Amino acid sequence: GAVVSQHPSWVICKSGTSVKIECRSLDFQATTMFWYRQFPKQSLMLMATSNEGSKATYEQGVEKDKFLINHASLTLSTLTVTSAHPEDSSFYICSASTGERAEQFFGPGTRLTVL
Amino acid sequence: SQKIEQNSEALNIQEGKTATLTCNYTNYSPAYLQWYRQDPGRGPVFLLLIRENEKEKRKERLKVTFDTTLKQSLFHITASQPADSATYLCACSFSNDYKLSFGAGTTVTVRA
Numbered sequence: 001g002a003v004v005s006q007h008p009s010w011v012i013c014k015s016g017t018s019v020k021i022e023c024r025s026l027d028f029q030a031t032t033m034f035w036y037r038q039f040p041k042q043s044l045m046l047m048a049t050s051n052e053g054s055k056a057t058y059e060q061g062v063e064k065d066k067f068l069i070n071h072a073s074l075t076l077s078t079l080t081v082t083s084a085h086p087e088d089s090s091f092y093i094c095s096a097s098t099g100e101r102a103e104q105f106f107g108p109g110t111r112l113t114v115l
Numbered sequence: 116s117q118k119i120e121q122n123s124e125a126l127n128i129q130e131g132k133t134a135t136l137t138c139n140y141t142n143y144s145p146a147y148l149q150w151y152r153q154d155p156g157r158g159p160v161f162l163l164l165i166r167e168n169e170k171e172k173r174k175e176r177l178k179v180t181f182d183t184t185l186k187q188s189l190f191h192i193t194a195s196q197p198a199d200s201a202t203y204l205c206a207c208s209f210s211n212d213y214k215l216s217f218g219a220g221t222t223v224t225v226r227a
Contacts, residue, residue: 042219103161
């Protein structure tokens with residue numbers, strides 16, 4: 001149980017385009033989803049916290065207009081990287097929490113490369 | 116601000132030995148501390164959680180300890196196997212909203 005999927009698993013796009021990444025909890029309802037970014041050989045950095053039906057809460061230094069997050073249902077959250085630039089290239093990982101237990105269940109990640 | 120430090124970037128051990136990883140935090144203690152395993156190009160997988168008022172937790176060949184005096188958690192893999200080779204992440208929650216702060220990870224390589 002507690003499976004989280006992400007789509008796509010990797011994406012290559014041109015600079016200036018927008019990319020949408022989906023995060024789904026497959027077998028449980030996720031009241032809260034988290035979005036992280038991880039650069040090579042570095043730690044996971046929390047970008048934002050998303051609760052179903054409400055606006056996402058962004059961490060300091062993360063541009064909310066650039067990284068649009070929508071948590072439309074208890075099983076789906078999306079992250080849209082708008083006007084992507086090469087410095088946005090990274091590994092984006094989502095996680096989901098039931099809100100009843102402390103552990104987070106992570107998706108497999110999405111590798112974004114912006115040319 | 117709070118910092119999570121895993122003071123070994125890499126750990127190489129012989130199969131069958133015990134791997135011990137360290138996680139240190141600054142300032143005040145987290146409400147709970149978690150350990151995750153991450154394989155290359157994959158998302159982290161939850162392993163163990165230990166709360167502030169707990170000293171030790173075990174799960175099969177894994178053991179985690181929590182010492183709030185030393186501001187440290189130790190993660191042990193006993194009878195290590197090559198399949199245990201991965202990066203292990205320490206994560207702390209300092210608030211009630213389940214947000215996690217991660218350490219940079221320790222990459223364990225178990226030699227057959």
